[in-house]
Amino acid sequence: MRLFIRDQLWFLLLFVFQLTLLLLIFWLDGYWNPWVVAYAGFLCLFFAAVYLLIRYLTHRLIYQRLSTPVDALEEVMQPLGNAPLARALDESYQRHYRLYSEQLHRYEQKQREHNTFIQQWVHQMKTPLSVIQLLLQDQDDSQSDSVREELDRLKRGLETVLYLSRLDRFDRDFVIEPVSLRSLVQQVLSENKRLFIRNEVYPELRVDAQWLVASDEKWLSFVLNQLITNAVRYSAGKSRKVSFVAYRRGTSVALEVIDYGIGIPKQDLQRVFQPYFTGENGRKYTESTGMGLYLVREICSRLDHAVELESEPGKGTIVRILFTTEIPTLQ
C-alpha cells in the first residue's frame, strides 16, 4: 500500500493542482454557484478515486511482490494478473528466470564435471601412493620414516579433497546403520597410529562397547579422522594424551574427543566451523586448510548429529558429537 501511494504521488499532486485550477477558473470567471462547483469537484474526486481503486486492484499483486522479499524463485513465477503491465512484468520475469536458470544449469554442469574430475584425479593419485607405500614397506631407516610421514600427509590431504567434492551428492552416498562407537574409534585410531607415535601423544579410550549409534560408518570415520588430526596436532609438545569418551546425555549419546593442548583463542571460537577459516592456530601450524571443522559440521548436520565445541586457551579443546538415535542392542 505504501509503495502504491508513493508510486501514485505525482498523480495525486497533479490531480489536486488540476482541481484547484478548475475551481480558480470558475471563481475568476465570476460564475460562482456553490452547488455546481461542489458537484464538479465531487465528480472529479469520484473519478479519480475510481481510477486509483481500479489501478490498485489490478496491480495489487505487483505492489505486494515488490514490497515483500521473496524466499524462493518459484514465488517470482506466480502470475501477477491480467493488466498489461502485470502481463509484461510476468513475461519479463519469465525471460529473466529462463536466462538465469540456463546459466545456473551451465554452472551446475561445469561444477559436476569438475567434481567428477577431482574425484577421478584423487583416485588416480592413490595408485602412485600405493606404489610408494609398498616400496617403503621393507625399508626401515629414518629417511623412509620421514617419507612415510609425508605420505600420510598426502593421504590425509587427498581424503579431504575427496570428501569435500563428495559432499555435493551426499544423499546418494550414505547408508545409515548401527555403528559401534568403540570399534569405529579403535579402527580410526589404528589408522592414525603413526600420527600419534610421531607426535608422542597417546589416546585414552573410554568408550563402552554398548554404544551403538545410527550413522554412516564411512563419513563418521572421516569426521573422527579430522578431529583426531586436530587434537593430536594441537597437543603435540604440550600434552601426551587425547581422550575419547562416550556417555549418555538425555536421549542421545555423546562422543567427546578431548585434547589438553593449546586450545582455541576466544575470538576464533565463533568462526572455527566456517570454511577456510584457519584462525590463530592455523597461522602457527602451517598445515591448516581451515576445511577440517567445516567438513565436520557439514557432514554431521547431514547425518543428523549435533556438534558442540568447547575450548579454553592453554587448557584444551572438547569436540562433542551428539547422536540423536541410539539403536537398542539386539539380543
Next chain:
Amino acid sequence: MSTIMIVEDDPKIVQLLKAQLEKYGYDAAEVTQFDRVLEDFTERNPDLVLLDVNLPKYDGFYWCRQIRSVSTCPILFISARDSKMDQVMALENGADDYITKPFDYDVVLAKIGSQLRRAYGMYASPNKERKIEVAGLALYPERLELGYQEQKVELSKKEALLLELLLSQSPRVVSRERLLEKLWDEQFVDENTLNVYITRMRAKLKELNLDGVIETVRGAGYRLKVTWGDDDAPLHS
C-alpha cells in the same frame, strides 16, 4: 602352490605385488591384455583373483561377473574407490572382499590367506613354518618360541612381534616409532610399555645366555647385535 591372478593396470603395483606374493610362496600371474581377462582366467585357472575396479575397456565389476559365470574361486577387489556404494557393487557382482588403495602388504596377504583357507581349507602360509634366524638365534613367530643352541624360551605375542622386527632388520637400528607402531594393535601402547617389553625381552635372551644383544642406540632406537659366536652374517628365511 596356489596361483593368484593379478588384474591391475598399473605395472608397478603388479610388479610389487607379484614379488611379494612370490616371496610368500604363491604363484603370481599377471594379466597383460585387458580385453581378454576371461580367456586368461580360464587358461591359468588360478585359485584366487586380485581385481582392480578401474581397468581399460571394461571395469572390474564386469570382469567379476564374467569370472563368476565360470568359476566360484575367491575374488578380491583392490581399488582406490572407497565409497560404500563401490564396495556394495563389488560384493553384489560376486566379489568376496574389498581392499582399498593405498594398502599394506600385510592386509593383502592376510586377506588372501583367509580367502584361500575358506575356499580350499588350506592353511594360510603355503610356506613351511616361518623361521627367522640370525647367527643361530632363531625365532619361530607362529610358535611364539625363541631358540638358541638346543635351548628354547617361550614368548608372548608382542614380544615375538618385536623380536621379529629386530631380527629381520639386524644389524640395522629399528626406531622406537617403528617398534611402537608394531606393538600398537588394539591397545594403545606408550613409550613406558615399550621399555617394559624391551626389559622382558632382554631377560628372556639372558635365559638363553645371551647378554647385551639388544643394544640401545641413543636418539635412534634399538639394534639387535650379534655378540656371540663368530658367524655374524645375518640369515633370513
